[in-house]
Amino acid sequence: MSARAAEAPPARRPLARVLRALVPRGLLGRSVLIILVPILVLQAVALQLFYGGHLDVISRRLAGGVAGDVAMLVELVRREEPENRPWLFREAVWRLDLALAFEPGARLELVTRPASLPLLPLEEDLNKALWERVRLPFDTDWQSDPRSVIIRVQLPDGVLHVEAPRKRLFTATLYLFVIWLVGSALLLSGIAILFMKNQVRAIRRLADAAEAFGLGRDVGAIKPEGASEVRQAAAAFNQMQERIRRFVGQRTEMLAGISHDLRTPLTRMRLALAMLPRAPETEEDLVALTQDVEEMERMTAAYLAFARGEGTEQARQADLVELVQDIAANARRAGAQVAVAAPPALLMPLRPDALRRCLGNLLDNARRHAGRVAVAVRTVPRGSPAGAGPGEPGGRESGSSASGPLWAEVVVDDDGPGIPAGQREGAFRPFHSGSPSGTGLGLAIARDIVRAHGGEISLEESPMGGLRARVRLPV
Structure with missing residues (x-):
């Protein structure tokens, strides 16, 4: 058990790395992904249910109806004499909306054609229904006419051509359903992206303002916008920015006062040293004291510069x-x-x-x-x-x-x-x-x-x- 537990994490690490690489790094991408993934999963489930249920049933029923009519016409053509067949062709057009033509003495050449509707089960269902009902060699042509399907059946004395309108095998609800799926997904995606972009823009402005303020640039107060939490963060940032400015201003004023208070006695000491009478026995001490005062002035200036931190200068x-x-x-x-x-x-x-x-x-x-x-x-x-x-x-x-x-x-x-x-x-x-x-x-x-x-x-x-x-x- 312990060996299996030790081997499991390394096997999962590559998958975790792949998933992390696929997930967007930005907040906008992740937010849109969170919104769109459930929508796309729901659309996929609905599409699968449609293809696995409703479309399959409708397609089989329509194909069975056309195949039954063709099988009946084939049987009638076989029983009628050639001179009596024209009335049958007229009735087929009028009653069944099927155009018939007969080619005497012809032999059917079975040709394998690529599927013209690979995503739909129409061709497969029609071929299966014709095989069950006609029981004769046949061929279906979906490519010669964009509005019709041409069915050729081999009879003993020739080839029967049946032209069936595609509307008898195809339902417009399929288009409506696909348009609804794709259109709703695009509409929801556009709304989600537009909405989240506005929300992320407010967060990005707040981040840019915080970075600029951290670099010492005076960006001023930012306008609170977006969701309530983002507005609250923007308001808190403005308050923090104002408090820091006030603190820096107060400290600068205080340091200016300290600078004045420290430099005044140092100036008096320098003047007093300059006015003292010079004598050989005191010259060395006066020079040392003057150097000490100068050192104190230099140190005071350095301390004040460090405490001030150049915080008032703008980039x-x-x-x-x-x-x-x-x-x-x-x-x-x-x-x-x-x-x-x-x-x-x-x-x-x-x-x-x-x-x-x-x-x-x-x-x-x-x-x-x-x-x-x-x-x-x-x-x-x-x-x-x-x-x-x-x-x-x-x-x-x-x-x-x-x-x-x-x-x-x-x-x-x-x-x-x-x-x-x-x-x-x-x-x-x-x-x-x-x-x-x-x-x-x-x-x-x-x-x-x-x-x-x-x-x-x-x-x-x-x-x-x-x-x-x-x-x-x-x-």
Whole structure:
């Protein structure tokens, strides 16, 4: 029993994978599938009952009636002399709606013809009824005349041709039934698709608004529409969005006040130090105090920038390459050796000031700890691994085009001492600094800004021997 239980799941897994592959991934496709599958199953059952019951009975009865008339006419033709047969032909047309013709001395050549109505049992039922009633060699032709069925019967002195109207073998209710099945299925499918499309559109708008808000774009309040649950979710999203905006605004105002309160005494201290009398014995202490005040001002500005998180800036179309080139130029003016490899331009929605602070922090860290710095800008597919760059599996050269969602990737390499693999994640924590002169906020601010853009940042080992900082932003 345990062996069978262990063997059963692997046998079911391929079937489960096939079913999952057949099921649509989108909500619209799944909703329409849930609605249409029961309808199609019901239609299929109704069609099977019709073909297995009503159509089969009607077809056999109609075919039996025509075959009985033909059998009676065959018997009458056999008994009548050739000169007495014209009255029989006239009566057959008038009484039975069957046109007769006789070909004396002819021999019937039995020809196998393809079925002209393969989905209907009419031909099979007629052949079976004729075989039971006529008991003579015969042939049925459904293809020569679209309005009639020609039946040829071999008699001892020739071949009898009987032309029977198809309306005697075919009922118009079949067309009506098929039209009703197909028409109702198409109508219900159209209504279901139209209705579910409107419902899914409201959910998609809510998802797009949530994603845009998460990326720092001001989308405003969205209009609640669709089902009551979707309207409730939209209203809750609008309330959440308003609360977050209010919180950010209150925090920004509070930080502005704190900034003023902190900088005022620091300014007084700087003025007091500048006004103190200079003497050889106190010069060194005054210089040290001045440096301390400057360090406190720098740390205060860094703390406020970290707490503020650049949350008030709105995203707009900007050139990432131009931004990187400007930051690299500033680093070169500060004495750094920075090489940049980038395409001519890369336009995308950005918060330029915030991203300038982020990339500036990364370049400052590399400049302080290394002699050479290299910056690369490129695009990579969203599903590519973190190590996929130019010349690497899954990477694309700078400026190359790609289909599907992309990352805009900025890689900063240096030849400094680097950071051990076990300490790289900790370097992103606030106030965690590996340098005595640092505040420990550079990488924390950088990750905060990158995540506000909907991207990701990571630290790796650089091919130059130092540290690699990889920033990925959604294009």
